[in-house]
Amino acid sequence: MFYHLFEMNHAALQPARACAEAMRQFYGNPENPASATPLGRSMAAAAELFERTTRRYAKPQFGIDRTTVRGEDVPVRQEVVWKKAFCQLLHFRKEAEGPHQPRVLIVAPMSGHYATLLRGTVEAMLPHADIYISDWVDARMVPLSQGQFDLDDYIDYVMEMLSHLGPGTHVMAVCQPSVPVLAAVSLMEARGDENAPASMTLMGGPIDTRRNPTAVNRLAQERGIDWFRNNVIMQVPWPNPGVMRDVYPGFLQLSGFMSMNLDRHLNAHREFFLHLVKNDGEPAEKHREFYDEYLAVMDLTAEFYLQTVETVFISHALPNGAMTHRGEPVDPSAVTNTALMTVEGEMDDISGVGQTHAAHELCRNLSQAKRAHHLQPEVGHYGVFNGSRFKESIAPRIISFMNSHD
CATH class of the missing domain: 3.40.50.1820 (Alpha/Beta hydrolase fold, catalytic domain)
Structure with missing residues (x-):
């Protein structure tokens, strides 16, 4: 049931993500005079940060040619x-x-x-x-x-x-x-x-x-196998092709990874926002590249x-x-x-x-x-x-x- 709620929450936020992306493009457009102001860059940065922290990341490409x-x-x-x-x-x-x-x-x-x-x-x-x-x-x-x-x-x-x-x-x-x-x-x-x-x-x-x-x-030693079976195994919800398959969801694994170094991830996103406001492109792009990979997970x-x-x-x-x-x-x-x-x-x-x-x-x-x-x-x-x-x-x-x- 938890997986179904996760999927519903992701779908419910889709309109908000679309609005955030539109706001990012509006305030980030160089044709818009506000894009050169601290307020405009702050609005664009906040919109991008919201969209990136609520999206589902697709499988990346190797990109080695x-x-x-x-x-x-x-x-x-x-x-x-x-x-x-x-x-x-x-x-x-x-x-x-x-x-x-x-x-x-x-x-x-x-x-x-x-x-x-x-x-x-x-x-x-x-x-x-x-x-x-x-x-x-x-x-x-x-x-x-x-x-x-x-x-x-x-x-x-x-x-x-x-x-x-x-x-x-x-x-x-x-x-x-x-x-x-x-x-x-x-x-x-x-x-x-x-x-x-x-x-x-x-x-x-x-x-x-x-x-x-x-x-x-x-x-693993402290919990025992029954704890894992009862607490982390869920069924894939519709409309995914694997609907009703029992899985260990990737978002649970990701939550465990991030909780081990939560302060580091929070600081990384705070610095990402500040780099965007300062129009410091290279560190911001490195942040995108890392988290595009890190936040893309599979079941x-x-x-x-x-x-x-x-x-x-x-x-x-x-x-x-x-x-x-x-x-x-x-x-x-x-x-x-x-x-x-x-x-x-x-x-x-x-x-x-x-x-x-x-x-x-x-x-x-x-x-x-x-x-x-x-x-x-x-x-x-x-x-x-x-x-x-x-x-x-x-x-x-x-x-x-x-x-x-x-």
């Missing part, structure tokens, strides 16, 4: 090369012949935001690798007729994408996918699958959340969300040796050929230091020559896969690791 390879500008074309109901595989194809580069599957997190959250990750890796990325579909856009999607299906999708790309692929899991990717590789190695990746890089992932637990980890299927919470954060099934996939045991000790690299951030408040590194102990039969770990100083969770330190310090290490095991 060029990259640089060895100093040369190269056009890039985005194409879908594999597709199922809950995911499509995007390829950033370089429109020029170049040196051999490792083929990399980036598995984006399914944790509320779209795969475009990894735009900076793709941009940093693209000059050095042939990049593919999993583009997960918003569950409220998938009709009930397409069936369910749980953690077992997620693992199946990862294995199917690796099989589609073929032998020699490198897989890179950012945050949440670390567990299903490690599970998928373990299963493929145990089966002797030739499409098992050449290497896997796990970044800021909750492999063992008993180590250095964060507030997120403690919440997760209830079965995937609950199974992930239970498996990863409550029962710790993988590090306890109790995780199964459709009845088949998931045993990371089967990993003997796929090289393993783990990356953590010193200030990560989502996946604490040591949680991702735990993968090395689970893959106990992997030779030391096929292991690497990097702890990046002075970065939080987001900085593990994005930003200047990722581009300058982390990405080169990952590329070097992949090249050495290509």
